[in-house]
Amino acid sequence: MTDTDRLSIGDVAKVTGLGVHALRFFEREELFLRPIPRTAGGQRVYEPADVEWLLLCNRLRESGMPIATLKRFAALVRSGPGNEAERLALLEEHERAVRDKVAELTASLEIIHGKVVIYRQHVEEGTAAGLWSPASSA
Amino acid sequence: MTDTDRLSIGDVAKVTGLGVHALRFFEREELFLRPIPRTAGGQRVYEPADVEWLLLCNRLRESGMPIATLKRFAALVRSGPGNEAERLALLEEHERAVRDKVAELTASLEIIHGKVVIYRQHVEEGTAAGLWSPASSA
DNA sequence: GCTTGACCTAGATTGCACTCTAGATTTTAA
DNA sequence: TTAAAATCTAGAGTGCAATCTAGGTCAAGC
Incomplete structure (x- = not known):
């Protein structure tokens, strides 16, 4: 005090x-x-x-x-005390949401990293136009 | 076509x-x-x-x-072609941001899960008031 | 004592990313 | 052919989470 x-x-x-x-x-x-x-x-x-x-x-x-x-x-x-089950439910729900978000981000990361790898290769090999034929243009 | x-x-x-x-x-x-x-x-x-x-x-x-x-x-x-280095930089930057976000979420998850575990124990042991003296009230 | 900076309230504004409205037009299906 | 469904535009509105403004009041240091 x-x-x-x-x-x-x-x-x-x-x-x-x-x-x-x-x-x-x-x-x-x-x-x-x-x-x-x-x-x-x-x-x-x-x-x-x-x-x-x-x-x-x-x-x-x-x-x-x-x-x-x-x-x-x-x-x-x-x-105050007495509603711990409700608090638990709320936190469990949030934990689930966060885990889902992490999973989604991880999935996105793989795609993004894949693109990064491709662009990196391309840039390392020289940026001369026409040398590169990507499946998609992005 | x-x-x-x-x-x-x-x-x-x-x-x-x-x-x-x-x-x-x-x-x-x-x-x-x-x-x-x-x-x-x-x-x-x-x-x-x-x-x-x-x-x-x-x-x-x-x-x-x-x-x-x-x-x-x-x-x-x-x-069109010719700016791949810029695209790469943009994607790399985003990849970094996403990895940072995943790390942050993972850190938060540990704290949230810790709380979930504590509440779960408490609720399992019965919700009678006064049996539980948490360090923090949340 | 007085100045300067921190703090007060209520309410307006911001920024982002949609999302919806109104009223008209186009397309599809019966 | 005609009714219903989908689409069009420009612009207004929504929801979230702050963040800022105006017009003061309070408190700490010199």
Whole structure:
């Protein structure tokens, strides 16, 4: 409960990479696990736990979770113990989505890399026109 | 040069999954490798090569290439042989971006899966409140 | 005390990539 | 031949996720 752990919105922006606008937006969208307290003057006072939550949010967002889903997850966590099965279902669903995305990207990578290899060969052999007859022109 | 290979916009929508609106949008954005010819009445007439290009476009788009970049790539291909080094650079750059994205997703997956495992244990052991003291509440 | 920088709110704007609308025309099938 | 289905254009609208603006207020250092 030391006061040295209190963080301004600017501090939080710095450590989370989120930008003060985004942090206020997150709050409007009820993405935090608690109401962020204010100073007498009305300025937000964060704690390390808020930062940790935001870092998890970043992971979930970067891996493609929409704000709406993150919002549902935050609401579940906020409402305390007893809904762990729902949280689990949400996370499992997201994990599946991410695995699917990785599989899709990996499939795309093979095609893209194939093209890269072909172009690389072509460029290495000289760019003189007409020496190369690709199946497709791209 | 058989006429049986001529496709309407609806046909192309069906086989590419792209939707007629998107196809018209792609054309406005100059994402095709050639001007799509029209019937006497003004309706678009596609050929299989257009479909193949669109399937590649889908791969590139799904793997995160912005329309603007796809546009540049299309312009390079359209302008014929001689710029293969540029096309290669563009594709290599995209390949790098996709590999980075896969790495990021994989890292996120580990964290998400870790949470899933913890929640799964907890839910399996019974959801009675208070039995579980997670480091973080999420 | 005062300046300077950080912060406040509510609401407008941005950027991307479609997606849809309205009203007309063309094509296909019965 | 005619009704229904598909297509046409130009431009407006949508959804997401911020991001910025204007007009202030607050707080820290000199």
